[in-house]
Amino acid sequence: MGVAARTGSGLLFGESFGRVPVEVEGVPQGLRAVTVPTRRDGQDRLPRNRRRKLNVTQVDLVPADEVPLYGPPEGLSPSHLVWVLDSRRREWASVVKRFDIQAYEVAADLVRCGAVVLRCEVGELLQLGRPVRWRLTQAWQEQAEDRLAELRRARDPRRARRDLLQVMESVEQLAQERQLLAAVPEEAGLVVPAGNRVSTAAWSVFEAAVRAAAQWWELRGQGEKEVTLKQLAAHALGGSKTWTAQQQVGFANLIGMDFEDAVREEDTDLRVKGPLSWRIGEVAADAAVAQPWVGLPSQGIRVIGQAHCSARGVLVIENSDTFGAVCRRLPELTSQWLCLWGAGYARDQLVMFLQWLQPRPIVAWCDLDADGIGIIHDLSRRLGAPVHAVGMDVDLWRQGPYRRRKNPEQEKALDAEHAAALAQHVTGPLRQLALAVAESGESREQETLYTSVLPRLPELLEPFLHLPVPEHTHPSQEQTR
Template identity: 45%
Template sequence: MPDLAPRPPLLIGEAHGRETVPLRDLPTGITAVTLPRITKDSDDIVQVRVPRDRRRRINPRQVDLVADHPVSPYEPPPTLTTRQLIKVLRTKSTKRWPTIQADLGDNAWHIVVDLIRCGAVILRCDVVNATGYSPCSWTLTQSWAELAEDKLAELQGRQHPEELHRELLDIMSDVPQLAHEHALLANTPPGRVLKIPEGTATRAEDWRVYEVAIRAASTWWPAQSTPRKITAKALAGRSLRDTKSTWTPARQQAFSNLIGIPFDQAVDQADTELRIRGPLQWRVGTVIADAAACNPWLALPARGVRALGMISCEAQGIFLIENEDTFEQVCKIPEIADTWLCIWGKGYATDGLAEFLRGLDGLPVAAWGDLDAHGIRIIGNLADRIGRPITPVAMTVNLYRGGTKYRQEPQKLEENHKLAARLAQEGLEALRDLAEEITRTGGHGCEQETLYDEVLPILPDLLKTVQLPDSC
């Protein structure tokens, strides 16, 4: 049986793709890692690689000090004063060590150690005499950088909370879809600070995130009468008066929770890398997201995966779908969408998705891809990266033989023929017979969208056969 117990916070973390560097006298809970080197492989997948010299040795001149354990997306050290926290959050790109000392005073080193442990900052250091280190500068971690603007607004407060309260009520007053939110806010009068109404559909914890969601929804709903879908930048410009305002994962999710539509479906030009549907709840920044309640799915940008904290997962397993249209069709099957964690991640998986799947190591993984060389390679590539088996479903030789083969240019066909031949020898064992058949036909492929009539009616039964490796 899969593990259905609530899980601790799951943050991808800043140590991903790096290697530990043994330094002496590091504080407890902190590790030194190599600096990241961002590259792309032959499949255009972004990867973080460990820098090495010509002899393949790790001998860095600089390292980053990061937390050596899972951390929450945002949980400041309790010893940090509000003034100090504001100074931390005001870090734009980097902050030099002398400036950090001036900001934090005599206890600067102890405060910085606490900030590293809680996942707030990354401290860059020079390596001294191979095993020593000297602080140079810090940067905010990705999760803290995503939340910095909203947290600063929360800490600094507003000069005239009553005026802002009235302004939001006025904005919502002519939007019938926001009548319930209007009533909630009207019954939550401000005091010295603004308060988020209890029961708000945004499920936000920070006022600024709540405010952005309300302003955006008040602009978005009236715009639905126009034929052109509003873009993410236009929505920011019209509702926040700033087209450069960042749609952080927390803001996206609060807005989506409020209007009941995934961000990438509500606006044009959204940076979506991951869609999820199934029995899973988590925090996107400081906003609760429910992958079961989001209709038809939960949409996240790639950076949003790194800023999540796991709350609970009750899925029977994880089901990966290669194509966007197929994912939409699967989400319409309650037997699957209500019990499996269904994920679409734009073909070849990002590092964020791979790390996310590694964090859910108590669940079996199934995948349905195109019946072609790249569909086979995508599953094998991801299985290698997550370190556990992936069970292919609806990817059989019989389905391939009866399926419609898509057109390919001669050069592309030859490339796929060569790839299939290689995969027939060294690819995922469960799909080698399919790779061999693709090789026999000269490299032709069959997309999963052409197999709906044959596969969708039996897909729930196919998934019932997927089990954890140790229970097979």
């Protein structure tokens, strides 16, 4: 049975970093208080004082339980809902002016349904203080434009459907979508036809994906071998910077091709293959059935909502070619392991993604060199948990062949120095490899290990599934102040 990969705070993936539950008196039923992250070195971190204890002077109120991506509270009038959706942030004085004596009750209801995050002050004795402001959650921000259009009836649904049917008319590959859209009742609102390949319920996502797909197939039919991200958006969406994460995933679903393979200048930070399904806003994606993998746009990672992962472990692969080989050749592995490619040294998005998937065992397969060792050390440090190496023992490194270099003496000297420094921080087989590399600075790429490691990779990974689960000190159990 799968494990739901959620933060447990009602927040989306990208909103949960630097937040942990804290015990504060006076929190309304159905809500929980979480820390307000501080921004340092480009990352959201837990607020701590000089003694490294949690420093809680403000908290954010979030849902205590899992909530749908969109479900306004019962009893909230359409005009009030428009007011809520119309601004990403509202100061508390504005909320009181709008709702008067019901302001706090309305705010609590909006928090419970996942619409807003309510920031409040905290007293010296950790009792909940006065509200400061609210902001729309990422889930609601992503859908605000669509929902406002529906509430304001800004577009005539019949005309919008006619325009889109005309776009699809000459595109053979969109015949099925056209048939589905044509079957929508004339009197219906701006609704998306059931069973669409875009896998969305949001009209703006459906329309953008269809327009982009129609333009993409037209350009390919004209002999364009490469279609760029901005070129496609400018032609189909009316502007080169108008792509959203939901639209990118929806477009890829519709054409049946990974986004980064369909367009050049892609915005993909992470490739995923294995037993994981998720939603970005209203768009669904499944890394288990995608061939050969599915790409997550960088701006999409922060807005992942509900996700379900039944993987037993996580395998991080340094090089894209090796990642592709694993996806194509080892279906028995990708049915058990979630395989990730994150382009070398871990970016913030990959680190957050892996934190989200803990406490599953995390294993990395990298080049057998100083950088490969450094990637694993860096990832372990940032995760605060061990990352195990596979296919990187010193005997394999000694067998060669080694990487050819443009400036052999200089580059090997730098790598040897780097490896010697890393040997002071890593342990076990990885330390043995670091000490060996420190002597010569030689590097062996993982692509040279396809015949020796790739066929045995499922067998090599099996022991990691039986390691004891590391104990983590939950930050909410720490002392504050």
